[in-house]
Amino acid sequence: xxxxxxxxxxxxxxxxxxxxxxxxxxxxVLAQAKQENKLMVISVGYSACHWCHVMEHESFEDSxxxxxxxxxxxxIKVDREERPDIDxxxxxxxxxxxxxxxxxxxxxALPDGRPIWGGTYFRKEQWMNALEQLAQMWQEEPQKMLDxxxxxxxxxxxxxxxxxxxxxxxxxDVLDSFLEKWSKSFxxxxxxxxxxxxxxxxxxxxxxxxxxxQNRHVFLLNYVNLTLTKMAxxxxxxxxxxxFSRYSVDMKWHIPHFExxxxxxxxxxxxxxxxxxxxxxxxxxxxVKKTLHFVEREWLTDEGGFYSAFDADSLNENGEKEExxxxxxxxxxxxxxxxDDFELFSAIFSIDDFGYWEHGNYVLIQQKPLEVIASExxxxxxxxxxxxxxxxxxxxQIREKREKPGLDDKILTSxxxxxxxxxxxxxxxxGEPKYLQIAQKNxxxxxxxxxxxxxxxxxxxxxxxxxxxxxxxxxxxxxxALLGLYEVTANENYLIEAKQLADYTLDNFYDSDKGLFRFKxxxxxxLVTENYEIEDNVIDSSNSVMARNLYTxxxxxxxxxxxxxxxxxxRIVVSNIDYPSAFSNWLNVWMNFDKGQKELAICGTNAIExxxxxxxxxxxxxxxxxxxxxxxxPFLKGRYTDNILQFFICQNxxxxxxxxxxxxxLHQLKY
Numbered sequence: 001x002x003x004x005x006x007x008x009x010x011x012x013x014x015x016x017x018x019x020x021x022x023x024x025x026x027x028x029v030l031a032q033a034k035q036e037n038k039l040m041v042i043s044v045g046y047s048a049c050h051w052c053h054v055m056e057h058e059s060f061e062d063s064x065x066x067x068x069x070x071x072x073x074x075x076i077k078v079d080r081e082e083r084p085d086i087d088x089x090x091x092x093x094x095x096x097x098x099x100x101x102x103x104x105x106x107x108x109a110l111p112d113g114r115p116i117w118g119g120t121y122f123r124k125e126q127w128m129n130a131l132e133q134l135a136q137m138w139q140e141e142p143q144k145m146l147d148x149x150x151x152x153x154x155x156x157x158x159x160x161x162x163x164x165x166x167x168x169x170x171x172x173d174v175l176d177s178f179l180e181k182w183s184k185s186f187x188x189x190x191x192x193x194x195x196x197x198x199x200x201x202x203x204x205x206x207x208x209x210x211x212x213x214q215n216r217h218v219f220l221l222n223y224v225n226l227t228l229t230k231m232a233x234x235x236x237x238x239x240x241x242x243x244f245s246r247y248s249v250d251m252k253w254h255i256p257h258f259e260x261x262x263x264x265x266x267x268x269x270x271x272x273x274x275x276x277x278x279x280x281x282x283x284x285x286x287x288v289k290k291t292l293h294f295v296e297r298e299w300l301t302d303e304g305g306f307y308s309a310f311d312a313d314s315l316n317e318n319g320e321k322e323e324x325x326x327x328x329x330x331x332x333x334x335x336x337x338x339x340d341d342f343e344l345f346s347a348i349f350s351i352d353d354f355g356y357w358e359h360g361n362y363v364l365i366q367q368k369p370l371e372v373i374a375s376e377x378x379x380x381x382x383x384x385x386x387x388x389x390x391x392x393x394x395x396x397q398i399r400e401k402r403e404k405p406g407l408d409d410k411i412l413t414s415x416x417x418x419x420x421x422x423x424x425x426x427x428x429x430x431g432e433p434k435y436l437q438i439a440q441k442n443x444x445x446x447x448x449x450x451x452x453x454x455x456x457x458x459x460x461x462x463x464x465x466x467x468x469x470x471x472x473x474x475x476x477x478x479x480x481a482l483l484g485l486y487e488v489t490a491n492e493n494y495l496i497e498a499k500q501l502a503d504y505t506l507d508n509f510y511d512s513d514k515g516l517f518r519f520k521x522x523x524x525x526x527l528v529t530e531n532y533e534i535e536d537n538v539i540d541s542s543n544s545v546m547a548r549n550l551y552t553x554x555x556x557x558x559x560x561x562x563x564x565x566x567x568x569x570x571r572i573v574v575s576n577i578d579y580p581s582a583f584s585n586w587l588n589v590w591m592n593f594d595k596g597q598k599e600l601a602i603c604g605t606n607a608i609e610x611x612x613x614x615x616x617x618x619x620x621x622x623x624x625x626x627x628x629x630x631x632x633x634p635f636l637k638g639r640y641t642d643n644i645l646q647f648f649i650c651q652n653x654x655x656x657x658x659x660x661x662x663x664x665x666l667h668q669l670k671y
Contacts, residue, residue, distance in 0.1 A: 008462040009079040010408045011047040015056065019066035022077045025086060033074040033111040039138050040113070041069060041131070044078040044087050044105040047408040048246075048259035048309040050323050051121045052104040059124045068128055072135035073108075080105070081308060081412060082460050085471055085520050089156070089527045094118040096155055108134050114149040114528050156529045164515060164568070165575035171594050175211065175587065178580035179220070185581070190252045191227030193581075197257070199247040200231060202267040203536045206274065207584040207591075210620040213278060214596050228275055232287045234349065234365035238327065240395050242290030243298075244268050245312075254365050255357055258312040258324040258405070262299060262415045263539055265291055269422030273429040277618035288426050292435065295419065300438065301411070304445035305461060306419050311406035326405050328361035329395075337394065345391050347373050348384075411461040413450050413470055416442060417477035418539070424484040428615035436488060443485060443494075446478060455504040472519045472533065475505045476545035483552055488615060490608055490626040492633055499553055502562075505546065515568045517543050534573055536585040543569060544585040551592050555599055555623050558634035567593070591621070597651065598669065601636055602626040604645040610662055619669055 003023045005016040015022050023029045025042075033040050043060075045052035059065045069075050080087035080103065087105065093115040095101045100120070107118035108131070117134055138145060167174075187194045192201075205224050212220035231237055235254035236245050244264050245256030269288055276284040299307040316325040331351055338345045349355060349364040357363050374384040423439035426432065450458045450466050457470030457478060482498035485491070509517040511532070519531040519542065533541045547569045554562035570590050577583045591597070600622055602610050611626040625633070630640045639648055639658075646658035647665045659665050 011079040018060045021070050038074045040109045041073045041075045042107045044080045045103050048311045049103045050312045088531050164572045191230040196251050197247045197249050202271045203584045207588045242294035260310040266419035266422035270425040273425040304441035305411040307409045309408040314405040315403045413474040414477040417481040420481040421484045473542040476542045479549045515572050535582045540585040548589045556635045596621045599650040600624045601648040603639045
């Protein structure tokens with residue numbers, strides 16, 4: 001047993017019995033490497049990572065590999081979900097060196113932490129050969145390594161050099177140009193992009209849906225709906241139990257990389273909730289309902305926190321670990337289960353060439369709309385929907401008897417906040433009280449366990465203990481979650497807490513010289529180079545979320561310096577965009593400064609009930625506030641009149657005369 005047995009991360013604990021003398025990342029270990037003048041192996045992964053498990057079995061459990069690593073290296077294991085700061089720096093280094101990245105991420109660094117070599121998955125022979133050569137070079141030609149490390153350090157530093165430029169063109173001209181380039185990558189048959197693997201990229205579709213709505217862009221709206229429909233049909237979406245896997249390895253969203261991540265599901269709940277508000281498509285409601293039911297049953301703790309992930313691997317019928325084993329079905333098994341109903345089941349879930357995977361396994365996926373299948377079988381839509389639900393319940397009960405994939409039971413602050421926002425967005429769309437109750441309990445959990453009296457957040461929680469200083473993404477998403485709760489409850493305490501946390505973030509993360517927020521607090525030591533996270537990937541970048549937060553808070557509190565910081569951040573980033581799909585949340589924030597942006601204050605009797613009506617509609621260009629009593633909130637101050645319900649529609653800090661009829665309000669907001 002190595003030192004990792006002292007850790008709480010499931011990923012680190014997976015390696016505690018390796019013969020390698022693994023250590024966790026800490027100051028003591030870094031000092032040891034310097035003192036002994038040893039190279040470091042820094043191996044980064046996460047518990048649900050399939051190829052991390054493969055490399056562990058092939059190399060890290062091997063005594064020959066262990067002897068080599070223990071003799072020549074200080075060996076450090078990192079959970080990328082606990083320490084995204086470490087992962088980000090070494091991932092950039094590997095991408096510079098190899099032009100690709102991924103996990104497992106394996107880096108060799110000098111005793112001072114500067115990277116000199118790295119890659120992702122290696123077979124045992126490749127791994128050993130590389131480590132032997134590097135160890136020999138460190139003994140015989142250390143200056144070569146030192147020179148290379150210095151050049152790589154300069155290259156990493158140059159990645160953060162962003163030149164602030166004016167935004168001279170209009171929003172519409174720039175966005176039209178971006179979309180012309182962007183749309184060439186659209187898959188107009190299966191949705192998403194014309195490539196595999198296919199990641200879901202919810203931030204992309206949230207922006208495209210907003211742009212389509214505000215500009216009446218039918219092509220874009222149809223494309224977003226096509227994508228959301230194809231994803232909902234199954235494969236990447238678990239039609240039996242709800243929840244999305246991380247990505248599909250093919251072009252049709254069919255065969256997923258079977259791990260399920262909290263952050264994906266939180267964002268997709270928000271996206272499908274918004275899409276339902278716009279389209280009223282019952283398929284989107286089904287996706288949200290199933291996903292939240294899954295999250296509540298499998299990941300919600302008694303304390304109110306959410307666990308992080310399900311692994312991709314579980315035991316197959318032969319008792320061996322296999323990716324996707326929990327989710328796949330044999331045709332003969334399904335024929336035995338459904339007997340005379342098999343033909344209908346097969347038509348719904350594609351037990352044919354379209355739904356076949358490999359080794360006799362099928363992954364359930366719907367190919368046609370239910371209306372078409374119902375017509376083919378002489379059924380009504382309602383009859384077929386009921387039959388489909390019956391089939392799913394039967395398979396759920398059978399599947400529950402299988403061994404479930406491994407659970408990553410650590411609780412991460414930012415991911416919890418993302419899921420929290422998913423619940424509040426679902427509450428907006430569907431009005432289900434339980435969704436709001438879960439979100440409120442979760443924010444109380446965060447406040448009680450991950451937020452100290454000095455407004456400092458912690459990153460991770462397990463075994464009643466919070467640890468690791470929070471990163472920018474933790475602060476950004478908790479602020480966003482608090483704003484979401486204010487939007488549905490009108491409880492100003494949430495708003496005050498959001499501002500309180502934003503001020504702390506400005507004091508401890510904002511770099512006024514660069515005009516952006518550091519990923520780590522100024523009290524924490526930087527690694528090889530300072531990290532300013534700006535690209536919107538599978539999760540919105542923490543800087544773009546902070547820009548959105550500051551804009552929203554500037555409206556509620558009338559704080560122009562918040563808006564000024566937001567606008568400067570936009571100038572810095574938007575003027576340097578070359579591929580818009582990697583900056584979609586920035587574009588979403590930028591649209592807040594378009595002429596279509598509006599604010600709404602609902603004041604007086606039954607304001608909260610009317611707020612619910614507003615929230616059930618898709619208004620991505622609206623910031624809303626409500627009160628049933630006199631308020632000192634700058635946006636509401638002086639607008640409350642006893643026993644009178646009034647709606648104030650505002651734009652660019654100028655408001656129209658108040659309205660009394662919500663139908664008039666809805667009409668003006670829509671048109």
